Amino acid sequence: MIITGQYLIPRPGEIIADGAVCIDGDRIAAVGKRDDIIKQFPNKSVLERRGCLITPALVNAHCHLELEFCEDKVQYRGNFVEWLQEVRNLKHDMMVMPGYFPKRSVRAVLSSGTTTLCDHYTMEMDFEAIREAGLRYYGFRELFEFNNHHPNLKRLRDATVCSYAVHSPYTTSAEIAQAALAIARERGVPISMHLSEMQQELEFIRSSNDDIERLLRRAGAWEDEWRGTGMTPVQYFDSLDLLAPDVFCVHLNYITSEDIEILAARGITHVYCPRSHAYFMHPDHPLAKMRDAGIHSCLGTDSYGSNISLGILEEAKLAWVEFPQITPEEILMMMTEYPLRPLRLDGELGKLEKGYLADIAVWEDCEGESFEEHMRWLVRQPTAGMVMSNGRIVYEG
Numbered sequence: 504m505i506i507t508g509q510y511l512i513p514r515p516g517e518i519i520a521d522g523a524v525c526i527d528g529d530r531i532a533a534v535g536k537r538d539d540i541i542k543q544f545p546n547k548s549v550l551e552r553r554g555c556l557i558t559p560a561l562v563n564a565h566c567h568l569e570l571e572f573c574e575d576k577v578q579y580r581g582n583f584v585e586w587l588q589e590v591r592n593l594k595h596d597m598m599v600m601p602g603y604f605p606k607r608s609v610r611a612v613l614s615s616g617t618t619t620l621c622d623h624y625t626m627e628m629d630f631e632a633i634r635e636a637g638l639r640y641y642g643f644r645e646l647f648e649f650n651n652h653h654p655n656l657k658r659l660r661d662a663t664v665c666s667y668a669v670h671s672p673y674t675t676s677a678e679i680a681q682a683a684l685a686i687a688r689e690r691g692v693p694i695s696m697h698l699s700e701m702q703q704e705l706e707f708i709r710s711s712n713d714d715i716e717r718l719l720r721r722a723g724a725w726e727d728e729w730r731g732t733g734m735t736p737v738q739y740f741d742s743l744d745l746l747a748p749d750v751f752c753v754h755l756n757y758i759t760s761e762d763i764e765i766l767a768a769r770g771i772t773h774v775y776c777p778r779s780h781a782y783f784m785h786p787d788h789p790l791a792k793m794r795d796a797g798i799h800s801c802l803g804t805d806s807y808g809s810n811i812s813l814g815i816l817e818e819a820k821l822a823w824v825e826f827p828q829i830t831p832e833e834i835l836m837m838m839t840e841y842p843l844r845p846l847r848l849d850g851e852l853g854k855l856e857k858g859y860l861a862d863i864a865v866w867e868d869c870e871g872e873s874f875e876e877h878m879r880w881l882v883r884q885p886t887a888g889m890v891m892s893n894g895r896i897v898y899e900g
C-alpha cells in the first residue's frame with residue numbers, strides 16, 4: 504500500500520511536500536515524493552490522503568492503563584499520599600480484576616497517534632487484547648514490598664511477561680529493586696520507576712515522614728528498621744546502582760543540582776508528564792536544567808487518576824508552553840527517538856525510513872509549510888485521522 508499526503512515528516516527537522524510512504528507487509532519499503540513512489544511501485548494500491556500530514560507514530564512513555572476506573576472519581580486535596588491511598592481504595596471497591604481489558608484507554612491512546620506505550624501495571628490485564636488492538640505494549644509490573652529484603656527470584660521472574668516498575672523509593676525495598684533490574688537486564692529490557700515525585704518522598708528518604716509511614720503500615724509493608732538515609736531519592740537509588748541508561752526515571756519533580764549531575768552521568772531517560780505535574784500543583788519542573796545537562800526527557804500522560812485524557816500531543820503542547828526553548832526537532836524526539844532508545848527500538852521505529860516498521864500517523868487538514876510550522880500545528884491536534892501499527896490500520900477517525 505502507498506499512502507500519500509500533502510506533507511510528510513520522515514524524521515525530526517525534515518519535511519517533504521507531496522510526500523508518500525510505501526508499505527510492504529509490516530515494514531516501510533520507500534519514502535519520498537508522491538509521483539516518484541507511485542512510479543516506483545506501480546502495482547501497489549494508493550490511499551490518497553489529500554490535505555494530510557503524515558508522521559511517524561508516537562510513543563507515550565508513561566501511563567497506567569489499569570487506572571481507567573479513576574476517571575472523574577478521584578480528587579486531589581493537596582496531599583499526594585492520601586491521593587495514592589484513595590486510588591488504592593477505589594481499585595479495591597471497583598473490584599478491578601486480573602484479565603481486565605481497558606478498552607476505552609487503549610482506543611484513546613491509539614487515537615492520539617500513539618502506537619508504542621510504556622505502562623505501569625499491578626495485575627495481569629488482557630495483554631493479548633491490548634496487543635491485538637494494535638498497541639506495542641511495554642508492561643512494567645509495579646513492585647512494592649518495602650519490608651521484603653529477601654526477594655523470591657522465581658516468583659519475581661514469573662511476575663511479568665515484559666519488565667518491572669520499581670514503584671518508588673518509599674514503597675519498594677532496595678533488594679527487590681536491584682533484583683528486578685538484574686532480571687530485566689537478562690531479558691534486554693529497561694525498567695521504569697517513579698522517582699523524586701513529591702515532597703513527602705524527599706522527607707521520608709532523608710529521615711522520616713508520617714504520611715508515608717501510615718501508608719506502609721496500612722499496606723502491611725512498614726519496615727521497623729527504616730531510619731532514613733540522609734540522602735535525596737536520586738542519591739539513594741544511585742547508591743544502590745539503580746540508575747543507568749536502561750532506566751526510565753518518571754517525574755523527577757524535586758531534584759538538586761547534584762542530582763542532575765548524577766542523572767546525567769548515569770545516562771538515564773527522564774519521563775515528563777506535564778498535565779499530571781500541573782494536576783498535583785508541583786512547583787516548576789527542573790526540565791530546563793536537566794536539558795542543559797544533556798539529559799533526555801520524553802513525554803508521558805500518566806493516568807486517568809491525574810489526567811483528563813491519554814493524548815500525548817496534549818502533553819507536548821503544554822511542555823512547549825512551559826519550555827519554549829525546546830526546539831521543534833526535540834519536541835518530536837521526546838515522543839519518538841528518546842523513549843525508543845531505552846526500549847532498543849530506535850533503529851526500528853520513530854522515523855519514516857526504508858526498512859523501519861510501518862508505524863504511521865496521518866493528521867487531517869494540516870496547516871503550514873516548514874517543519875516547525877507543522878510541529879506547532881501538530882501539537883494542537885488531539886486525534887489522528889488514521890493510525891497504522893506494524894503495517895496494519897489500527898485506528899480511523
Ligand SMILES: [Zn+2]
Binds near residue numbers: 567
Ligand atoms: Zn505514574
